[in-house]
Amino acid sequence: MSPAVRAVFELAPYLAALAAGALLPRRSGWAERAALGLTAALALALVRGLWPGAAPAPAPSPALEWPHLLNVIVFLPLVGAAAILFLPRQSPTLLRRFTLGILVLDLVASLFLLRASPERGWHFQFIADWLPSFGIRYHVAIDGISLWLVLLTTFTTPIAAFVSFGSLKTRVKDLCFSFLLLQGGMLGAFVALDLFLFYVFWELMLVPMLLLIGVWGGVERIKAAYKFFLYTMAGSVLMLAAILYLVWSHREVAGYLTFDYLALSRLVLPKTAAWLCFGAFLLAFAIKVPMFPLHTWLPDAHVQAPTGGSILLAAVLLKLGTYGYLRFCMGMFGGPAWGAAATLASVAIFGGILYGALCAWKQDDIKRLVAYSSVAHLGFVMLGLFAGTRAGVEGAILVMINHGIATGALFLLVGVIYDRRHTRMVREFGGLARPMPIYTAVFVLVTMASIGVPGTNGFVGEFMVILGTFTSMTLGSNAQMQGVAAAFGVILAAVYMLSVVQKVFFGPVTNPKNAHLPDLSARETIALAPLVALIFVLGLFPRILTDRMHDSVDAVLERYREGRLAHQELPEHATTARLRDRRGGPLERGYPKSPEEREAEAAKLAAATAPASAPAAQGAPQ
Amino acid sequence: MSAFGHVLEHYVLVATLIFGIGCVGFLVRRNVLVQLMSIELMLNAVNLALVAYDREQGAGSTGQTFAFFVIAVAAAEVAVGLAIILAFYRLRGTVDGDVADTLRH
């Protein structure tokens, strides 16, 4: 075939996607058609690019990975936030365009992360001394797990911002500032490998979220904002205490101060110390997840938060709790995590999945209902992590991402009717299917994703978690029982989602105000299109995500098992902490050097470059 | 008791006594003037102790220099104190310390 024909053949699918996207909306307005066509073509390109079978992903050696990429991704929004302050307050359109520009730029930059090779180890690693006297370093890196959570963040924030700009018209400058700061904080937390750096970003995230809920929220926004802030703060303060104790024990044992995750995860604390530190970390992350007894801040925060804030709170902030548990609790306290797994799994099932679903069923405010459904979905995630099998953990990460997409879309949809009727009470609506057919179709579709109908992304994660629970060794004898109870949650999910769909959409039009509500606007369709596309793409091809996750999940599980063995090996009355042997390999790349090693290196370096008069080049990352 | 008067501890004992009296005076009396005077008492007691130890050390007279500066500062302090008492008296019409409790609100 001549090259021209091959080019046409090559471009055919994209053109088809473009045409399908353009043809779809019934109304005129070539801008909408172009935008939708473009999204469809881009989505197709993304899928083909990521297709696992296609070209074997070139395994770029670390040299190929530009070390500063993560810095760009994390600090672009922060710098943008600073720049926003200098832009004039009276021209909101400029502010909005600038913010969206930065966010989209960040998304494009994060797409380059996909060039990382899928095998285990820290990719795009960048290390610089921050507070050498305390051994605190700016150490950022990603692995198979945090790669997808970063992409979820950079993917969801532009959508949330784009939707909020549609509905929030007051104090636009502060809104833009909050979005950019939130984006920076979240990304930083996902990539930080230095506990101090993680803690800084963990706290930094709270401030913009507080503003988002507090300023643009509903009637009781201030109370809800404070509740959200104080809950998370109480947990994270405990975590800080545990971090400091870890660092102190490490210094007692290894002789030098470091906050680095790699060093601290080698530490095996005596029994009581390990359990107490694990409890502190668990509390901080359980509040954030939120897990059963500590979840009451979520419904209030969601009900009062504006649409954009709700999307981000549900899609990304909650995932920090689960990511934190996977990375830090399972990474550093293997023993206690293994010991507590069975009881925590029961809490996750009965307190999260079943209790969340039951509460959701009786709510009369749609947002509160979706908030409780988030509690149920994240119950699945935590169950996957407690199960400790590879399928369980991978399923948990999949549920994290899919919940981000499905619940993000749900909040977006709830925002649509909130903007039209300024109320979220279910009884205010009825028979919306007649005036808003497209909106109903999309809502039913997203409901199916949220319930977990196979073929959509919701199903894949939950299925792997449930099967992971069945074959889990950590949960021991009652694994089957817990598997059955978790599977029961699937029914309750259908019950509460379908009952709200019926009350809102089907049946006769009860409230005259609903008779002539306008259907989805261009802005809302463009915001929804990528989410709906992803629901099906990830539903049918989850291997896009899991292929790059296998090795990293194995690494985490190995470390988890080693931690458990070391903890059990520790004699009962031991009061001294110990360090496990170092394993080397890619997982230890960027291990903090003790001062002697550093001096030895500096000495060698000086010796090597002594004859050359040029000043000693700044060493590659220590 | 041949060394009465030539022993460091005696002077320190007297200084402690005067300081105690000054302190009790400051806490017990409600009259602001008396409080100010009690402060003066305490300062003098400290000076006495300083000088006594200076004598004990023998070489160099840092103690006495220090006492000298204490006196200078005490003078400044009394001036400002009394001005405040005057203003307070004009404002509240009394010199009773307890009236001044606007800090509470």
Next chain:
Amino acid sequence: MNPLATVFPPNDFALLAVIVGLPLVGAFVNGVFGKRLGKEAVTLMALSSVGLSFLASVATFVALRGARAAEQAPRFVWQGWEWMRVSSRLDGPDVPIAFDLSVDPLSGTMILVITGVGFLIHLYSTKYMEADAGYHRFFAYLNLFVFSMLVLVLGDSLPVLFVGWEGVGLCSYLLIGFWFHEDANAAAGKKAFIANRVGDFGLLVAMGLLVYHCGALDWRGIDAAAHNLLVPKQVWPIGTHVPLASLLPDSAAAWLNAPRYATGATMVGLALLLGAAGKSAQIPLYVWLPDAMAGPTPVSALIHAATMVTAGVYLVCRLSGVFVLTPAAMFAVAFVGALTALFAATIALVQNDIKKVLAYSTVSQLGFMFLGAGVGAFSAGFFHVLTHAFFKACLFLGAGSVIHAMHARIHGTEASQDMRNMGGLRKFMPVTFVTFAAAWAAIVGFPLTSGFFSKDEILFKAFTSSPQAPLGGSMMVGGRSVELFTWPEWAPITLFVMGVAAATMTAFYMTRLIVGTFLGDFRGWTVVPGWKAAHGHGDDAHDEHAHDEHAHDEPGHGAAGREGPEPHESPWQMTLPLVVLGALAVVAGALNAHALFHSHLLDTWLEPVFQGVEKAIVVKENSKALELPLLVPGLLAFAAGVGGAWWAYVARGGEPMRALAERVPGLHQLVYEKWRIDELYEETFLGAVDALAEFAVWFDKWVVDGLLAKLTALLVAGGGAALRLAQTGRTHAYAALMVVGMAGLGWFFTAPHAQAKVEANHDEGRYVVSAAPGLGYRYRWATAEDGSWASDEFGAQAKVELSLEVGTSRTVKLAVENAFGRVEERTLLLERPRPDRSGPGGATTIEINRGADGRLEGQVAPRPIPSGAFPGPLGSALRVPPSFPVPGGGMPAPRGAAPGGPVPAPGVAAPSPGGAR
């Protein structure tokens, strides 16, 4: 080799993708672009996609026969893409789950039925739904349904089957609630979806157990690993014993606490049964099928007669390998089937709505299929699936054309389906009547019709064969022999009798139906030939607005008020499918006519699928001889049913039934209201969950939120108020508080603090203990072996030195007295550990490397760490000694020589014996 095999190789049989893909494309095009394409294009799209899919199925069927003839394995597989991986038991190898489609004789026949009957019903719907506004939406859902059903049948593994399984549930939700402006329809849709979801829960649990036991989810993998499903597991009592059992009399308590074992296969079997019951509307979960009649009639025909409801039977047949391993589950399947058959038949006797009668008849016939599968006669069960698909679809479509005709004048959905408004339609709708009669003959078991053979086959097999425990009924578990469930002797006879009773009732209510609808005189309205719809109604455009209830639409006395046109016969698009299905209903019996013509076409065709299963089924010895005699009860049932109904409704004009109804009004009403099972569910299960939800919301608001948020807020406010009292605003008060503080501090200084530091040099065994200095402190030591005080009053000696032998330990006592005469004592344990080379657990990684000055260094002294007993932030629990024992302990010192570290680090508390490891 036939041409197809060359184009589509057996292991990459892309034709399956075509069969499945076409309806999906049709659904997508109709769904998204339907509104703009107009009715004709939508019809073309829908019919062509299902039609081509039917042709492809026929091609596949032919290819299968070809492969069968050529002695190859009749199984084609199409590898899709890998979907996901799941980890198996004990961290074993990963279980890959892929989107693969496979076809074998069983699914080959099913796809023929689905696409064939599906096509006919699509054709029928083009006329039936012609006047509906949501025309394109209807065909989109119908195509999507055919796609899901095909995925269900062609799936090569349980998860792919599950995709189809829930897809079909979703489509039935959309189709039942098609006219969603009616709250009842939407509620029926929701009820159907949730009932199906309860079944899906069963399937999910089954998949979990299968992964746990067999570590595989595709059909081949399960069959291969089916043997380890036989491991019995203690199921009862769950904990160690049943709580409160001691209250019962000890015999009952002993019985209650006796451990009961169930094999993995039984648990999987029961879970699969729950799933199948959810989908095929069996006893516990059948409540959604009668309500599903709220959807359009073609939907009922396709979904609730021909295809979806048979998915449960297909699942049981497909996993027959697992079911035969557990007689308990087979027993459950059989009995659920028989019970459902009987129970549903009783309800159908008194229903007036023709679609409700047919719905309960479907539930009853499905009961028969489950009975067949339950006793191990999978091919007989499947044969009944085929015949039922034909005659029940024909009955539903016939009912549909009758309702279509009734809509001429009666628009209420209930009224237009009520038998009392019909009667005598044979004169007006001859074709519908003839085809309806054919299907009626098949379902009542008229000799030589398909229903007669298939139902008789099931009854025969129920009487003669029963599954037998795979390992002889008992197994050794942990040294104790455990007997497993075996089929009781009374089982075959009871199943047979229940089957015959159900067959009689079927004959009775079907005859009642056909008589009530077609014979006698027309009760709908007075027929006025050439009646023009003069006043107001216009031609009854069949959109959903016009369902206003006319006063005179009530059943029964319709004839008095209205006139109306002659009920018209349905157009050809509706009658053609009726004719085809009617013919098939009569002829299909030839496939497996055992009794009279000994034709075993279907058995031989399905033989490769079920050959592994035959040997687990024990057949009575004289079954060959019993074949003919067992025909008699079937015939008797047919005769009694039809004769009874004819006598009651035709000869006596329905008089005896009315008399019977008067005599036992309570029972009649109870049966008419479906034994009030819905209300029972409402009260028990749904009520319980509802109450639990109410409690959960209350608990969440007041207890969880109350405790964590409101209570803490209260405490903080109270604390604040209390502290505010201390702020009097007067300087005196503050000064006084300050003085109180100083007094406290003073008290601290009056107490002596006995702190001590130990410089330990383990190599030479020299230990120097020095006490911390303090104002006016005086010390007293006790370093002797016997612990006696060196001197009896306090001296100024602040440091003491002693030496220890290897492995020995000494306690040193220190007393300190301060200026106020108060004394504090402290004891220290000094220990010299044996230099430990081995170190338990991992060898200490001591690298021998050449230091900067060329000296060989084996060990590195750890960095000097400032010592002093550090109380540790979290109190004694975390008391960590300030220093770390000198090398020899397991601490793998960081690599690289520590140039000339000062005296090895002192340590206070004894290092744990035997090195630090």
Next chain:
Amino acid sequence: MTPGGYFFGVCAVVAVLGALATISARNPIRGAMGLLATIVGIAGMYVQLSAQFLAAIQLIVYAGAVVVLFVFVIMLLGPDAHGADGGKRPGSWARWIAAPLVSVLLLGGAVLLARVSTPQRFRAAPPGHGTIEAVGGDVFGRALVPFELSTALLIVAAVGAIAIARSRATKPSERPASVGATRRLFGGAIHPRDARTVDDEVAR
């Protein structure tokens, strides 16, 4: 007893009695006289401790200036301008707890001092110790900077005293109304310019 001992005894008694008089006198004038007695007593002790310069300074600055200033202010306020010392006032509990505590504390200090140190006579003071040359050399030598600073302090004190004594009282109502921080942070449009651009829908 050496003559020095007697002199020390007298001075000590005068100082202590003066201090007691200062704090217990009903009339502030008598208090001031008590203060004067203490100061003179301490000046005597300075002489005993061969700190002649300081004794002079003490007499001139303290006795001459500070006590005089006290008397001047007392006379200005009127000798009977004492507050109602008698009446029971809430918060008076502080006094009766604090005073004994202070005495216990100081007693403890004294006991500690007695028990710990072994008293022995002063050694002979080096020649010129405590004379004006020695102290002056020290003040203008090592302690020049504090000296300059103290001069600045004195000037500031003087100016301060004048400013306080002369200025009129400010009425409490003029204080600027403070908008609650929460209201401002989360309230409606805080910035006037911001209100202009968009309708202030949130400012409820």
